[in-house]
Amino acid sequence: MNTPDAPLPGTLFVVAAPSGAGKSSLVNTTLAKEPGIALSISFTSRAPRPGERHAQHYHFVTKAEFEAMIAAGDFFEHALVHGDYKGTAKQSVMPQLLAGKDVLLEIDWQGARQVREKVPDSVSVFILPPSKEALQQRMRNRGQDSEETIARRLAAAREEMSHYDEFDYVIVNEHFDAAAAELRSIFVAHRLRREAQARRHAALIRDLLA
Structure with missing residues (x-):
């Protein structure tokens, strides 16, 4: 399935973060309040x-x-x-976007770069931890990885975080509720853009201007 050159009816949101930054928890909490966005x-x-x-x-x-x-x-x-x-x-992804539905991808920076090449009008968000110490502690709190694995993941996280400047928005996940509210505000604001609202409410606008 080829990606069309014209703007897609739905919006593709991309959220990336290093392991341990709390990306999945933030996304799940936000999507619970934004049922109009489908998680891929x-x-x-x-x-x-x-x-x-x-x-x-x-x-x-x-x-x-x-x-x-x-x-x-x-x-x-x-x-x-x-x-x-x-x-x-x-x-x-594509059938939902073409049908006018918004889709969210939880991926890493490499995937986000590929997405931007295929869908230039996608909206990307990078989530940072509040400190190196917090990131390390969150990895340990999982209780699923060895110290060797944690050390490898921390090294990978530094590389991942160096690509934060490729994204449209950056959120620091220090206080979870605040970070979740910030993430939701990005989704809401983008969906209220004039172009999106003109498509969504075309019949209403025609009637109001008649």
Whole structure:
């Protein structure tokens, strides 16, 4: 499925962050108050973590299956992250955007860069932790990773955070409720743009101006 050159009826929101910055919690809290935005479920070749469910948190596939999907051109974006593949299938995004629905992607900076190339009018948000110490503590609080894994993730986080300036908006997740409100304000403000409202309320505007 090719990406059209014309602006899409729906808005594609992209949210990225280093591991441990609280991205998923912020997104889930915000989307609970913004039911008009659909969350795209990514594919991944890594094994599920405790509590993760297939087709709810990720579509879990094998590395061979993921590589077969890459070869078939099935992905909207994909990247190799911490030794495992992650990606967004085209069928998870484009039909909804073309139908006028807003879609949100939780992806990393590499995927966000690919998305911007395909959909230049997408809206991107990067979430930062309030400090290095807070990021490290959040990783430890998960209780799922070894110290070696945490050290590797911290090094990767520094690389990820160096790309913050490629995004339209930046939120520092120091106080969760405030950060969630800031994220929601970005969604609401963008959906109230004149161009979007003119499409959404075309009949009303015609009637008011008649």
